[in-house]
Amino acid sequence: MNKARHFSLALCAVAAVLVAAACQDAASPQRTITAGITPPPKGGGSCANFRLTGGGRVDKPEPLLGKNTPDSHDFATFGFQARPTGCPSTDGSGNLEWNEHNPAAYGGGFAFHGTVTFFTTPLDETAGTTGCGRFGGFGRINPKNGSTTQLVPFQVFHACDVAEPGVGKDHIFIAIGPIGDGGPTYQRHSLLSGGNIQWHKLTGN
Amino acid sequence: MTLKILAALTLLAGAVQAQSVTGKAFGTYVNVAGIVSQSPIATLPSTGGMATGQADAFGVAGSVDASQLNAVTTGAVDNKQTGAQSTSEVEGVSAAAGAITADIVTAVATSYFGQFIGGSDATGSGFTNLAVNRVPVTDEVAPNTRVNLPGVGYAILNEQIPTGDGVTSWGMTVNMIHVVLQDVLGLTTGEIIIGSASSSVSK
Numbered sequence: 001m002n003k004a005r006h007f008s009l010a011l012c013a014v015a016a017v018l019v020a021a022a023c024q025d026a027a028s029p030q031r032t033i034t035a036g037i038t039p040p041p042k043g044g045g046s047c048a049n050f051r052l053t054g055g056g057r058v059d060k061p062e063p064l065l066g067k068n069t070p071d072s073h074d075f076a077t078f079g080f081q082a083r084p085t086g087c088p089s090t091d092g093s094g095n096l097e098w099n100e101h102n103p104a105a106y107g108g109g110f111a112f113h114g115t116v117t118f119f120t121t122p123l124d125e126t127a128g129t130t131g132c133g134r135f136g137g138f139g140r141i142n143p144k145n146g147s148t149t150q151l152v153p154f155q156v157f158h159a160c161d162v163a164e165p166g167v168g169k170d171h172i173f174i175a176i177g178p179i180g181d182g183g184p185t186y187q188r189h190s191l192l193s194g195g196n197i198q199w200h201k202l203t204g205n
Numbered sequence: 206m207t208l209k210i211l212a213a214l215t216l217l218a219g220a221v222q223a224q225s226v227t228g229k230a231f232g233t234y235v236n237v238a239g240i241v242s243q244s245p246i247a248t249l250p251s252t253g254g255m256a257t258g259q260a261d262a263f264g265v266a267g268s269v270d271a272s273q274l275n276a277v278t279t280g281a282v283d284n285k286q287t288g289a290q291s292t293s294e295v296e297g298v299s300a301a302a303g304a305i306t307a308d309i310v311t312a313v314a315t316s317y318f319g320q321f322i323g324g325s326d327a328t329g330s331g332f333t334n335l336a337v338n339r340v341p342v343t344d345e346v347a348p349n350t351r352v353n354l355p356g357v358g359y360a361i362l363n364e365q366i367p368t369g370d371g372v373t374s375w376g377m378t379v380n381m382i383h384v385v386l387q388d389v390l391g392l393t394t395g396e397i398i399i400g401s402a403s404s405s406v407s408k
Contacts, residue, residue, distance in 0.1 A: 053253065053281040055290035057313055057329035070333040077292045077311060077329075079277030081255040095255050097277045099294055101309060101333075111259075111275060144273075164286065164319045167328045194313040194329010198288045200281050 045120025045134055047090050049202050051083035052133045052159050056195010058172065058188060065168050067193050073109070076100045076188055078172070078195075080159070082135040084119035086202070092119025092135050096154065098174065106186050107143020112176055114139030114154045122158040124173070131199045132160040141179055149180050159197050166196035223408060224282050226253055227376070230291040230312070230402040232274030235265045237386065237395040244274045249289055249404075253281040268397055272297040278404065288317035289404035292329075293381075300397055301384050304354045309333035310400035312379040316369075318406050325377035325404065327365050332381065337362075358387035358394075368405055376405025 059068045059075040068074040082094035094116035101109045117137035126132040136155035142148050154176040162169040170192045177185030228249030235242045242265050245258030258276040263269065273296040280289030293312040298305070313329035327348070335342040337352050337360075348365040361383040368376030381400030388394050 051281070053255070053279045053288065055277060055279040055292055055313075056315065057292065057311065067329075067331065070331065070335075073309065073333060075311075077275075077277075077294055077313070079255060079257075079279045079290070079292060081253075081279050081281070097257055097275070099275050111273070113257075164288075164317050164322055165315065165324055165326060165328075166317075167315075167326070192329075194315070195290045195292065196288050196315045196317055198281055198283075198286055198317070200283045200286070203284075 044123045045090060047087035048084045048119055048121050048133055049087060050133065051081070051119075051200050051202060052135070052161070052197065053081045053200070054159060054170070054172070054195065054197035055079035056166070057193050058190035059193040060190060062171055062173075062189050062191050065191055065193070072102075074102045074104075075193070076102070080156075082116045082119055082133070082156075082159075083202070090118050090120045092116045092137070094119075094135070096139070096156070098176065100186065100188070106177075106179055106184055107141070108145040110141050110143040112139050112141045112152070112154065124157050126158040126160055129160065131162060132158045133199070134158055139176075141176065152176060152179050161197045161199035164196070166192050167194060168192065170197040172197065224284075224287050224406075225251055226280040226282055226287060226289040226316075226404070226406050227251065228256070228278030228280050228289040228291045228404045230276035230278050230293040230314075231258055232260065232276055232293055232295045232400065233263050233269050233271055234398040234401065235268045235395075237265070237268055239395075245276065247276040247278045247291070249278040249280050249291070253289075255279045267302050268300070269399065270297070270299040271295045271399065276402075278402075280404070286317065286319040287406045287408065288315070289406055290315045291402035291404045293400050293402045295400050298382070298399055300382055300399055301354055301357045301360075301386075303339070304357050305335075305337055305360060305382055305384070307332045307335045307382075310381045312381045312400040312402035314377045314379045314402040314404045316375045316377060316404040316406045318375065318408055323371075323375045323406070323408075325367060325369065325375040327363075327377055327379040330363060330379050330381060330402075354384065358385045360384045369407065374405065374407035376403070378403035
């Protein structure tokens with residue numbers, strides 16, 4: 001009985017190795033597109049016992065308030081949910097959508113669809129501030145001019161829930177990139193000109 | 206004693222269950238003579254989370270042409286604070302055979318409550334290079350601005366519809382372009398909505 005079990009486990013292990021090898025071969029053409037991509041720097045920051053949700057609009061760079069002139073097209077809208085796996089891990093999960101309209105930005109503006117892989121407390125000037133979190137991962141960027149790039153790293157250095165309502169008070173600092181091998185990195189650091197960010201203590205669900 | 210604990214737990218469970226969020230966003234909706242077409246809808250789960258609805262382009266001949274339709278809604282239910290926020294963006298908009306055009310239409314609807322405050326708003330909504338009846342509109346469009354569209358009907362721009370009782374529930378629906386199609390007798394024959402976002406919370 002035990003021998004049969006060991007044999008089947010061994011078969012499973014061999015099968016797993018073969019499947020993994022096949023998957024690597026199948027995935028390799030996609031990886032060549034993103035060769036040289038720097039993974040988001042997960043290091044640093046402490047594991048977190050809270051999650052963040054948010055969405056809305058950002059215009060002027062912090063600390064300026066309000067909307068840019070409409071003809072500038074210089075604004076972005078976003079939505080995200082992000083949470084940690086749970087201490088002591090700094091892994092995370094969730095999603096982020098970021099739509100940049102500034103024609104001077106990468107690709108003449110773009111849509112970014114990200115998946116969260118890590119979530120920690122912030123490392124920047126917001127470190128130690130209640131209501132702020134840091135997260136990041138990888139995603140797909142679709143520029144208005146140009147082709148789609150996969151597995152682009154992103155990092156939200158901080159997303160901060162300062163007050164309700166959040167307009168003019170909550171703020172977010174995001175970097176997307178490098179986009180492609182040695183490509184540019186996009187950044188926006190703004191107070192919200194619309195929407196809200198909320199900080200929620202983890203309750204086990 | 207046991208009964209008291211059970212009663213307290215039941216009340217607590219009830220209080221938690223009573224909190225809820227809704228969120229919805231979409232780029233375009235067209236109803237012409239009962240024939241309905243709509244771009245993908247983002248609908249927030251009642252327990253919170255995130256949903257998206259996106260399309261590269263959307264068109265109904267004579268009614269709407271649009272591109273880069275992105276709708277996102279996020280939200281969370283929590284004892285201390287609950288919120289939902291929805292955004293809808295549409296680019297390259299032409300509605301009602303070109304009676305209304307815009308480079309970008311942005312709708313943002315936010316609803317929230319904390320321990321001592323609750324509310325909802327449409328802050329962040331706006332138009333980029335809006336033109337009505339081929340006349341550029343350079344000023345901010347006030348909420349619920351009505352414009353006549355000769356031969357088409359009329360439109361409500363930046364339509365804002367608050368919901369909730371303002372005490373235990375708050376909500377907002379924003380339709381940035383809401384065209385009401387009318388026949389020569391002034392009877393409604395259909396409608397077009399472009400850039401719609403809504404959210405609500407209750408406790």
